[in-house]
Amino acid sequence: MGNKKKRSYKYLIVVLIGTFFIAALLGSGTETILRYMPLSLAWILLVVVIAVGIVFDVLGVAAAAADEAPHNARAAKKIFGARQSVHLIKRADRVSNFACDIIGDITGTLSGAIGATIIMNLLSSYPELSKWQLLLNVLILAVIASCTVTGKAWAKTFAINEANTILDYAGRLVAGFEKVTRLDLTGATKRGGK
Numbered sequence: 001m002g003n004k005k006k007r008s009y010k011y012l013i014v015v016l017i018g019t020f021f022i023a024a025l026l027g028s029g030t031e032t033i034l035r036y037m038p039l040s041l042a043w044i045l046l047v048v049v050i051a052v053g054i055v056f057d058v059l060g061v062a063a064a065a066a067d068e069a070p071h072n073a074r075a076a077k078k079i080f081g082a083r084q085s086v087h088l089i090k091r092a093d094r095v096s097n098f099a100c101d102i103i104g105d106i107t108g109t110l111s112g113a114i115g116a117t118i119i120m121n122l123l124s125s126y127p128e129l130s131k132w133q134l135l136l137n138v139l140i141l142a143v144i145a146s147c148t149v150t151g152k153a154w155a156k157t158f159a160i161n162e163a164n165t166i167l168d169y170a171g172r173l174v175a176g177f178e179k180v181t182r183l184d185l186t187g188a189t190k191r192g193g194k
Helices: 002-035 039-065 068-076 082-090 092-125 127-161 163-181
Strands: none
Touching: 002 039, 002 092, 039 092, 039 127, 039 163, 068 082, 068 163, 082 092, 082 163, 092 127, 127 163
16 A cells, blocks of 8 residues: 555656646747737637647546456457557546646646737737727637537547547557657557557
8 A cells, every 4th residue: 555655646746747847838838939920820729729638638538438348358359559548548547637637737728828818919919909808808718718618528428438439549549659659658569569
C-alpha cells in the first residue's frame, strides 16, 4: 500500500508540473500568435482548440468505459495496435486524467483566452463596437462555453457507446506513432507487440 501511495504522489507531482509548463507554453505561444493573426484565423484557431478538447474528452471517457477482453483477444492475435489499446484501458485512470482533465482544462482555458483576444481585436479593428463591449464579451464567451459544453456532452455519450471502437483506433494511432518515432510509449514492443 505504501508503494502505491508513493507512486500516486509522484504521479500527482508530475501532473502538476507538467500541466503548469504545458499551459504556460501554450498560453504564451497562443497569446503571441494571436496578436498578429487576422480575425478569421483566430476564429479558426478557436474552433480547433474546442475540437481538440472534445476529441480528448472522447478518448478519456472511452478508455474508462472500454471492455478489456476484446482488446486482449485482438492482442493475442497480434493485431496492430491491440496491445496499445490494452495498455490504454489498463491505465484508464491516467489516460482519462490526461485527456479529460489536463488537455480538456487547458483547451478550455485557451479557448477563453482566444475568445478574449478576439474581442480585443474586434474592438481595436472596429472602434464603433466599443459601446457594445459588455454585450460582445457576454455573447462571445457564451458561444464558446455553449459549444464546448454541448460538444463534450455529445463526446461523453459517443465515447460510452463506442468505447471499444474508439480504443481500437486510438491503439492503432499510438502504435503507428510508436513505429514512426521509435518511441515506446506503452511498453508494447518490450512485450513483443506490434
